[in-house]
Amino acid sequence: MREPIPLETENGLYLPELELFLDSRHPRENGFISHAHADHFGRHENILCSEPTAHILKARYNVADERLNPQPFHEPLEVGPYRLQLLPAGHIYGSAMLHVTRKKDRESLLYTGDFKLHRGLTTENPVFRQADTLIMETTFGAPKWIFPGTNEITGMILNFVNQSLEEGAVPALLAYSLGKAQEIQAILAQAGIPALSHPAVAKMTTACREAGCQLPNPLIFDGSLPPGHALICPPNVIRSEEFQAMADLRTAILSGWALDKNAIYRFGVDAAFPLSDHADFPGLLEAVRRVNPRRIITIHGYTREFAAELRRQNYEAWAVDGGDQMELDLQR
Numbered sequence: 001m002r003e004p005i006p007l008e009t010e011n012g013l014y015l016p017e018l019e020l021f022l023d024s025r026h027p028r029e030n031g032f033i034s035h036a037h038a039d040h041f042g043r044h045e046n047i048l049c050s051e052p053t054a055h056i057l058k059a060r061y062n063v064a065d066e067r068l069n070p071q072p073f074h075e076p077l078e079v080g081p082y083r084l085q086l087l088p089a090g091h092i093y094g095s096a097m098l099h100v101t102r103k104k105d106r107e108s109l110l111y112t113g114d115f116k117l118h119r120g121l122t123t124e125n126p127v128f129r130q131a132d133t134l135i136m137e138t139t140f141g142a143p144k145w146i147f148p149g150t151n152e153i154t155g156m157i158l159n160f161v162n163q164s165l166e167e168g169a170v171p172a173l174l175a176y177s178l179g180k181a182q183e184i185q186a187i188l189a190q191a192g193i194p195a196l197s198h199p200a201v202a203k204m205t206t207a208c209r210e211a212g213c214q215l216p217n218p219l220i221f222d223g224s225l226p227p228g229h230a231l232i233c234p235p236n237v238i239r240s241e242e243f244q245a246m247a248d249l250r251t252a253i254l255s256g257w258a259l260d261k262n263a264i265y266r267f268g269v270d271a272a273f274p275l276s277d278h279a280d281f282p283g284l285l286e287a288v289r290r291v292n293p294r295r296i297i298t299i300h301g302y303t304r305e306f307a308a309e310l311r312r313q314n315y316e317a318w319a320v321d322g323g324d325q326m327e328l329d330l331q332r
């Protein structure tokens, strides 16, 4: 049996032989950034990322060009005894997984970052490649998280928007400014419904367009709302005075957490739709099947629960935050 590629997990995810941190939030000398969401970003000296992510990082965080080492998807990158490859993760535009192969014995590792399995209107089709070690996110890694199909979710959202407009109200779709906001813009554009974007959303939409994402130019919301338009804004702005003062606003949150029966109270909205940029529970299991790893490390969300489920399916799996290592040892 080949030795696994060395991985340290005590102080963030670190590949010592490549001197490379994975999605570290602390500034490091060398860091791989899977995508441009804040919880995966650190101001590293040298940033390995996909080409679209490099562009979005510049627009979002003012990252200087000389820190960025953008790589095209699928192209092999030789680093000493290793071969690296970025693969589309399907989470948001530009999101990447990192595949690492040790050339001498072909031992391999795949780090997923955030991912989903179905193709969105604004995301690349995810590509999973076989790896011996799989480090995967498990945000929705419990059996209760099963999202409806994309067409069904789109239908629910468009019904809400059309009904609000017919009743003379303004449908406000609350979506994270990077990722979900572009996806809903594309969904509305496809349905022929004009939409105004909050400036924070428009800035990210413009960055994605410049990075190559096929999207219409965003119409920027400046406080006035022409009839017949929907509004796309980040969830946090809805509590601002400007929005509280608006009459006839109907709000809907777009999030995988919408499946929680208390979602509309939790988010303080009129409706909630489970448009997710993460894989659901069956999707996470499908990803494991496609990668066919010898060992799995789970990160984010239901790490222990999902690792326990994988052990029931005879995989070697443990949560990065520990606590189940003993359970694993006891099974042997």
Ligand SMILES: [Zn+2]
Binding pocket: 035, 037, 091, 114
């Ligand atoms: Zn993310």
